[in-house]
Amino acid sequence: xxxxxxxxxxxxxxxxxxxxxxxxxxxxxxxxxxxxxxxxxxxxxxxxxxxxxxxxxxxxxxxxxxxxxxxxxxxxxxxxxxxxxxxxxxxxxxxxxxxxxxxxxxxxxxxxxxxxxxxxxxxxxxxxxxxxxxxxxxxxxxxxxxxxxxxxxxxxxxxxxxxxxxxxxxxxxxxxxxxxxxxxxxxxxxxxxxxxxxxxxxxxxxxxxxxxxxxxxxxxxxxxxxxxxxxxxxxxxxxxxxxxxxxxxxxxxxxxxxxxxxxxxxxxxxxxxxxxxxxxxxxxxxxxxxxxxxxxxxxxxxxxxxxxxxxxxxxxxxxxxxxxxxxxxxxxxxxxxxxxxxxxxxxxxxxxxxxxxxxxxxxxxxxxxxxxxxxxxxxxxxxxxxxxxxxxxxxxxxxxxxxxxxxxxxxxxxxxxxxxxxxxxxxxxxxxxxxxxxxxxxxxxxxxxxxxxxxxxxxxxxxxxxxxxxxxxxxxxxxxxxxxxxxxxxxxxxxxxxxxxxxxxxxxxxx
Numbered sequence: 001x002x003x004x005x006x007x008x009x010x011x012x013x014x015x016x017x018x019x020x021x022x023x024x025x026x027x028x029x030x031x032x033x034x035x036x037x038x039x040x041x042x043x044x045x046x047x048x049x050x051x052x053x054x055x056x057x058x059x060x061x062x063x064x065x066x067x068x069x070x071x072x073x074x075x076x077x078x079x080x081x082x083x084x085x086x087x088x089x090x091x092x093x094x095x096x097x098x099x100x101x102x103x104x105x106x107x108x109x110x111x112x113x114x115x116x117x118x119x120x121x122x123x124x125x126x127x128x129x130x131x132x133x134x135x136x137x138x139x140x141x142x143x144x145x146x147x148x149x150x151x152x153x154x155x156x157x158x159x160x161x162x163x164x165x166x167x168x169x170x171x172x173x174x175x176x177x178x179x180x181x182x183x184x185x186x187x188x189x190x191x192x193x194x195x196x197x198x199x200x201x202x203x204x205x206x207x208x209x210x211x212x213x214x215x216x217x218x219x220x221x222x223x224x225x226x227x228x229x230x231x232x233x234x235x236x237x238x239x240x241x242x243x244x245x246x247x248x249x250x251x252x253x254x255x256x257x258x259x260x261x262x263x264x265x266x267x268x269x270x271x272x273x274x275x276x277x278x279x280x281x282x283x284x285x286x287x288x289x290x291x292x293x294x295x296x297x298x299x300x301x302x303x304x305x306x307x308x309x310x311x312x313x314x315x316x317x318x319x320x321x322x323x324x325x326x327x328x329x330x331x332x333x334x335x336x337x338x339x340x341x342x343x344x345x346x347x348x349x350x351x352x353x354x355x356x357x358x359x360x361x362x363x364x365x366x367x368x369x370x371x372x373x374x375x376x377x378x379x380x381x382x383x384x385x386x387x388x389x390x391x392x393x394x395x396x397x398x399x400x401x402x403x404x405x406x407x408x409x410x411x412x413x414x415x416x417x418x419x420x421x422x423x424x425x426x427x428x429x430x431x432x433x434x435x436x437x438x439x440x441x442x443x444x445x446x447x448x449x450x451x452x453x454x455x456x457x458x459x460x461x462x463x464x465x466x467x468x469x470x471x472x473x474x475x476x477x478x479x480x481x482x483x484x485x486x487x488x489x490x491x492x493x494x495x496x497x498x499x500x501x502x503x504x505x506x507x508x509x510x511x
Contacts, residue, residue, distance in 0.1 A: 003083060004071050005090050010038045018094045019045035020398065023111050024054050024104035025260045029377040031103040033391050035039045041411045044098070045091060049073050049114075051107025056267045068438055073114060073232060077121045084122040089354040099128050099398040101349070103236040105319065106265040108137055108371050114237035128293075128348045128398055136371050137265065140234045140275050146366055149343035152334060154363045157278040158233065164252060167276055170228050172253070175278055180247045230277040231255065235264050237370070239479040244313035246423075282359040283329060283366065286319065286352060287337040288374050288390045294347040296338040298421050299390035300374070300382050301330055309434055310476035316483070317430040318501065319376065321385050323424035329364075331356045334421060336364040344369060350394045376486070380459060381428040384490045427497040431487040433463065434477040434508050448507045457491040457500040467511075484511065 011017070020038055025031025025048060038044045048071055050058065055072035074080045088095070097118075100451050102111035113487060115129040136142040151499050157174055161167040171177050197428035231254035232242040241261065243254035263269045286302040305318040324330040337353040352374045354367035373390060396413040442463055444467070453461060463485035466472050491497040 003087060003090075005087070006035065006039060006046045006048070007091070008043045008045060010043075011045065011091075014043060015047070017092055018042075018399070019047055019091065021047045021049060021093050021097060021100040021114070023049050023102040023114075024051050024107040026103060029379060030373055030375075030391070033379065034101060034395065037384065037392065037395055038399070042395060044399055045095065047087065047097075051102070051104060051110040051265075052440070053106040053110070053265050053267050054104060056426075071166060073110065077117075080117060080121045083346055084118070084124060095360070097124055097126050099143050099348070100126060101394070101398075102372060105370065105372055105375075107286060109134070109265055109354050112136075117137040126289055128350055130346050130371075133345060134371065136346070138234050139232070139236070139368055142344070143366065144341050146340055150339050153339055153343070154365050156280055156365050159276050160273050161255075161276055162273045164255060167251060167274065168230075168248070168256065169292060170276055175229055177226060177229060179245070179251060224277070224401065225281045228279045230279050231258070232275050233258050233271055233275070234273065234275045234509070235271075236267070237264060237375075239314055239316070240481065242314060242479075249376060280356040280358065280365055280367075282356045284354060284356045285329065285333045286354050286374065287334060288352065288378070289337060289351050290390055290393040290397050291341060291342065291346060291351070292415055294342075296341055296420075297363050297415075297418055298334050298337075299323075299350075299388075299393050300378065300386065300422055301327075301334065302374070303327070310436060310478050315434055315477055316480045317505070318429050318431045320429040321378075321381055321424060321427075322419045326424065329362070331421075332364055333357065336366070339370075340366055340369055346371065348397070350390055378430070381430065381488055381490060384459070385424045385426045385428040386422045387425070388418070393418060426490055426492045427494055428488075428490045429497075429501065431489060431501065431504055432477075432480060433466065433484040433486060433511065435474060435484040435511065436478050436509055439473065441467065441474050443470060444468055444506075445511050448510055449510075452487060452504055452507065455489075455500045455503070457489040457497050459488040459490045461485065461487040463511075 017457050018397055022031055022035060026036060035046050038046050050071045050073070052073065052075070074083050100111045100114055102108055109132075112130065112132045115126040116132060118126060134143040140160050142157060143158055146153055147155055159170040159174065161170060168179070171179060208260065221511055228246045230242065231245050233249065233340050236242070241258050243250065243257070245251045258274045260270050263271055269272050283303040284306065286304060288302070289296050290299050291297075301322050301324065303320045303322050304316065305320065306314045307317055309315040322378075324334065333355050336355055340353060341351060347371075349371060352370040352372060356367055357364055358483040379389040380390060392413050396415045396418070400412055400415050449463065452458060464483070467474055467484040475482060478503040487499060489500060491500070
C-alpha cells in the first residue's frame with residue numbers, strides 16, 4: 001500500500017518539515033478545506049489515508065478503482081513499517097507528523113488506533129492525540145463514562161437490551177412508562193406539521209425573539225412526556241434508526257429495524273442489541289468545540305429545529321447559529337459540554353456535542369459527543385456571523401505559532417487570541433429542505449425555488465440532483481441524510497431573518 005502524499009511548495013527548502021494525516025477526506029468543505037489551508041497557509045504536507053471501514057466499502061463497491069486501493073492502512077505491524085518507510089522516502093526522515101484528523105464518523109476508531117500503532121511499530125510518535133477510548137463512539141458507554149468520571153453532570157436513564165422482554169422490563173420498571181398496545185393515532189409523528197401557518201404563529205409567540213426556535217414544536221413533545229422512550233443503535237450517526245416509541249407495536253418495530261443492521265465503523269459486525277433511553281423534552285443544542293492540549297474553546301453554538309415529519313419524530317428543519325448572549329441556556333450548555341470532554345479525556349481536536357436542556361427543569365443532559373466536525377457546510381455561516389470557523393481553529397490548535405512562512409503569520413488564526421466563547425454579529429442558520437413527497441418526480445416548483453433564492457437572507461442554496469430530475473423516484477425526508485437540499489440564511493435584521501425562514505417552511509411542502 002502506497003500512501004497518497006501532497007507536498008506544499010518549496011518543501012525541500014523548509015527547515016522544519018511537518019505533516020498531518022487526513023483520514024477519509026470526502027467533502028470539499030471539510031477535508032478539502034483542511035487540505036488546502038494546511039498546504040497553502042501552513043506549508044504542511046498532507047498524508048491521505050482511508051479507514052478500514054471506508055477502504056473496505058470502496059473495495060466492495062468499486063473493485064476496479066485504483067487510487068483507494070493504495071490509501072488503506074496496513075493491518076499488520078510489518079506492513080505498517082513498510083508503509084512508514086515509503087513515507088520517509090517521499091518526504092524525508094525528519095518530518096514531524098503533528099496530527100491525525102478524521103473527517104468520517106466511521107473512521108474515528110481507526111484514527112485513534114493509528115497513533116498508537118505507529119508508536120508501537122515505528123519511530124513515529126504523534127504527541128497531539130487522545131489515545132483510544134471506545135466510549136467516545138459507543139453511545140451507551142459514553143453516558144456511563146460521564147456518570148463515572150463526572151457524577152455532577154446530569155444524565156439520562158438508559159439500558160442496553162437484546163430482547164423485547166428486557167426492553168419492556170426497563171421501560172416499565174425503570175422509566176415508569178406503560179406502553180399502550182398500539183399508537184394512539186394512525187400517524188402521530190405528523191401531527192405537528194399539519195399546518196405551516198399554525199407553526200408560524202406558534203413561533204412568533206416565542207419568548208426569545210432572537211431565535212428561530214420557538215416553543216411550538218415542543219407542544220406535541222410535551223404531551224408525549226412520560227409516555228415515550230427512545231430506541232436507537234448504540235453506534236450510529238445522523239439520527240439514523242432513532243425511534244420515538246409510545247406503544248408495544250412501535251417498540252417491536254424499532255427493535256426489528258435495528259437488530260441485525262451493520263454497526264457503523266465496524267466492517268462485518270451487526271447490532272445484536274438496542275439502546276433504550278429516557279425521552280428528554282426540551283431544547284437541543286449542538287456545541288462545536290476545538291481543543292488544544294486540554295484547553296477547550298467553543299467555535300460555534302447551534303440550536304436545532306427538529307420536528308415530527310413523515311412518521312419520524314426528529315427530522316431536521318434548521319440548525320441555527322446563536323451567540324452566548326442569545327440564550328439563557330448558552331453558558332450552562334457550553335460548560336456542560338467542556339466538562340463532558342474532560343470526562344472522556346479529550347484533549348485535542350474538534351468535537352460536535354449535542355445536549356438537551358429540559359423544558360421543565362432547565363437541566364442540561366448529554367445526548368452524545370462526536371469526535372469530528374459538524375457534518376454540514378458551516379464555515380460560510382460561521383465566517384459571516386462570527387468571523388472565524390472551527391476548521392481554521394482546528395489547524396491553529398495543531399499547527400499554529402510555529403510559522404514556516406510570512407503567509408501563515410498573515411492568514412492563520414492565533415490560538416491565544418481566540419475567545420473561549422463565540423460572539424455573533426449577525427443571524428445565521430442552515431435550513432434543511434424536507435420533502436414529504438414519495439414516488440416518481442413529475443415536476444419541480446421552480447417559482448418557489450426562485451423565491452427562496454431571491455430572499456434577503458439567502459446566502460446560498462442547493463437542491464440535490466435527485467430532486468430536480470423528473471422521472472427520479474424520491475422518498476420522504478426521515479433524517480439529515482435524506483434531505484432534499486439546504487439553504488444558508490444570514491442577515492443582520494432578526495425580523496427579516498425569521499420571516500424568510502417561516503416562508504421557506506411554508507414553501508417546503510410545495511417544492
